[in-house]
Amino acid sequence: AEELLRQATDITASRPDMEFRDIALSEQTQAWIRLGNLQRAEETGRVIGPVQERSRTLAILAVGHARTGDLGRARELTREAEVLARSCRNGTYWQHRSLASVAAALAASGDLVQADKLAMSLPALPDHGTALASVAESSSAPRAQQLMAQALANSTHYTDLLPSLARTVPEATSTAIGQILQDQDDPLDASYPQARQVARDAL
Numbered sequence: 172a173e174e175l176l177r178q179a180t181d182i183t184a185s186r187p188d189m190e191f192r193d194i195a196l197s198e199q200t201q202a203w204i205r206l207g208n209l210q211r212a213e214e215t216g217r218v219i220g221p222v223q224e225r226s227r228t229l230a231i232l233a234v235g236h237a238r239t240g241d242l243g244r245a246r247e248l249t250r251e252a253e254v255l256a257r258s259c260r261n262g263t264y265w266q267h268r269s270l271a272s273v274a275a276a277l278a279a280s281g282d283l284v285q286a287d288k289l290a291m292s293l294p295a296l297p298d299h300g301t302a303l304a305s306v307a308e309s310s311s312a313p314r315a316q317q318l319m320a321q322a323l324a325n326s327t328h329y330t331d332l333l334p335s336l337a338r339t340v341p342e343a344t345s346t347a348i349g350q351i352l353q354d355q356d357d358p359l360d361a362s363y364p365q366a367r368q369v370a371r372d373a374l
Contacts, residue, residue, distance in 0.1 A: 176202055180215050193219050200228050204235040213248075223265040226255035230272035237279035249276040267293050275305035283309055287318070300326025304335035315339050 176199060183195040196219050203212035209232065216228040233248035256269035271293055277286035283306065290302040300322040307318035319339050322332055 173206060173208065176206065177211070180211075193221055193224055197224055197228050201231060204232060207239075209235055209239070222255050223259045223269045226252045226259070226269040227272045229255070230269070230276040233276035234279040237276070237281075242280055245276065245280040246282070249273060249280050249282075252276060267299070271299055271302035274302040278306040278309040281309075287314075290318075291321075300332055304332045304339075307339050308335050 180196070180199045180203075183192055183199060196215055200212050200216040200219075203209070203215055212232055212235065213229075216225065216232055219225040219228055229248050230252040233245045233252060236242075236248065237245035252269070253273045256266060256273055259266040259269060270289060274286050274290040274293070277283075277289060286306045286309070290299070290306045293299045293302060303318050303322035303325065307315045307322060310318060316339070319332075319336055322335070326332055
């Protein structure tokens with residue numbers, strides 16, 4: 172798998188189509204993280220051109236380092252990712268999206284106060300719910316429950332939050348999934364307000 176990914180990364184880095192290249196490099200960076208090769212992941216992520224996407228990728232890499240126990244490197248990458256995110260045009264969707272990833276990295280690195288503060292400061296965008304859920308996973312009750320409720324309220328694709336919900340409040344997850352299966356033909360539809368409310372009520 173690593174050899175195939177290495178070949179794909181090398182081919183992608185040489186492509187003239189910069190937009191395609193940067194999207195592919197971001198995905199390949201995350202693939203390297205999943206394979207556990209964080210050094211190659213960082214080398215790939217740093218080639219990404221747009222600042223906002225490079226910031227996001229470095230924040231995701233920081234989470235990878237935190238999960239291996241290397242909190243020092245995780246915090247270094249988180250700081251770098253935040254500097255890049257704040258250098259983006261202020262108040263734009265892309266900046267908020269990058270900062271949502273930074274909030275998740277802060278939580279994974281153990282800085283729950285700053286992670287909570289940053290996540291709560293972001294507007295209600297799709298990535299906002301993910302940031303809140305990431306902070307919730309690292310928080311203790313009852314703050315974790317409060318953050319998950321906020322995440323469910325602010326996410327347009329709340330089914331993406333079910334893994335975090337399962338790790339934070341398992342009983343709320345089973346209740347929400349039961350409601351989805353009972354009321355809807357397509358359990359993957361992400362826009363069911365009733366099931367979302369059921370999950371929030373279970374918190």
